[in-house]
Amino acid sequence: MTVEAGPDGLKNVGAKKDSPKKDVLRETDDEARRLAKGLVRSARFGSLAALEPDTGYPLASRVALATDLDGAPVILTSTLSGHTSAIMADPRCSLLCGEPGKGDPLAHPRVTLFTKAQRIERGTETHARLRRRYLARHPKAELYVDFGDFSFFKLDIGRASLNGGFGKAFELVREDLLAPVSDADAWAAMETGAVDHMNEDHVDAIKLYAEVLVKAGEANWRMACLDPEGLDLAAGDKVARLWFKESLADPGLLRETLVALALQARNQD
CATH class of the missing domain: 3.20.180.10 (PNP-oxidase-like)
Structure with missing residues (x-):
């Protein structure tokens, strides 16, 4: 450690410049991959963070979730929602999945996905597939799924940050999740x-x-x-x-x- 006298006469304590920074990340293994995939596949909802067009501030919203065949998250949103205009203006967004259980909520696993939102055109085979899979998870959405102001977005995963609980942090790439x-x-x-x-x-x-x-x-x-x-x-x-x-x-x-x-x-x- 280095000890120096400050201008106020107090001593400042700091780490040596050559002190190695502790790496808090664990090596990604199959158990971490399975945990991250499971958090996304089993999630009924998640927190979507997008950039608000007028201010540039992050806008966090709760969204209902389904997944495509490859495991990519799928959302159904209305143009009346703030997060829809946000991802239409800038497709970059993050999605947090993982529900807390009993006790300390920070002790339960969660994963943050760094994604780009892709709007799915109506009348395509992809739209039909995602519509069916989404309704299989959220049957009550059949009341509004075909309204003109609603659209499906597939969240294309770039990378992810997995927190499996205290002391269990992992960085994952696209191939780890899909x-x-x-x-x-x-x-x-x-x-x-x-x-x-x-x-x-x-x-x-x-x-x-x-x-x-x-x-x-x-x-x-x-x-x-x-x-x-x-x-x-x-x-x-x-x-x-x-x-x-x-x-x-x-x-x-x-x-x-x-x-x-x-x-x-x-x-x-």
Whole structure:
């Protein structure tokens, strides 16, 4: 340490110039990647921060969330909302995901995504896919989803900052958070049929997924969405995420994967 006399006669204490700065970041590993992805995939809402056009100040708003097949967050906003004009003027925005539980809210994991908002044009296959996935998570939004002043925005992730709790800080890049999707149209077509089929004919399997494999508790669970890395289950305000053992390269592998998961759950029950 260096000690110097200040002009007021008091001594100033400071660190040596060559003292190394402690690196608070941990090395990003698969556990951190899974935690960050799970926070986004299972989030019903998040805090969106965008730059207010007139003042340049950050504007933070609560937004309802869904995800695309690759895990990118999706929001539905009205032109009457301040954050819509903000991301239309400057697409740079940040999204905070992660809900506090019991005790100290700072002890619970959360992730901040640094993104650019991309408005999705109506009438496109992407719009149809995101509309279906969003309504699967937020069915009450069907009341206004097709209003002319509402638009879907996909938040394109550049990087992320993960806080997994005290002393568990990670920096993640785009590839750490997004699942590769070889053919989005093929996946969307397979997902639509598979989700409808499971909810109509295999409620028992869905119940096993949620209550045995995920241990999410008893509820009227339904399947909401499927993607290459897993599936989302919903029951009212509850959301549960079930990860596949391995990411699926082909949507044709979905059926055998779902059958295997149901068999695994029955053997554990």
